[in-house]
Amino acid sequence: MSDRWRVPLPRGAEPPYRVFVNGVPQAEGTDYEVEPGALAFSRPLEQEGRLGFWRWALMFFAIAGVYRRHDSVDVQYTVDGRDRVATGLEVRPPKEP
Numbered sequence: 001m002s003d004r005w006r007v008p009l010p011r012g013a014e015p016p017y018r019v020f021v022n023g024v025p026q027a028e029g030t031d032y033e034v035e036p037g038a039l040a041f042s043r044p045l046e047q048e049g050r051l052g053f054w055r056w057a058l059m060f061f062a063i064a065g066v067y068r069r070h071d072s073v074d075v076q077y078t079v080d081g082r083d084r085v086a087t088g089l090e091v092r093p094p095k096e097p
Helices: 053-060
Strands: 005-008 014-021 024-026 033-035 038-041 073-079 082-086
Touching (some): 014 038
Antiparallel strands (some): 005 038, 014 073
């Protein structure tokens, strides 16, 4: 079983990486590790899926208790020596046993 949350890197992404979670800079080795094709986080990251009509309506009318945590992962990287930025990358939870 893997207990790490993974964020796949864009195709062709090369270091150096600058990683942000919810706009906060992250440190390699402390906050995440680089794996082949992905970043691995030991702390939980959450992303809310597509909103259904009722959840959207409740949020639209600002009814309390409908907001859930949604972590946004952004990465600055290089491809062929050029800087690129990817925002709102997919978060994959740990695999079940």
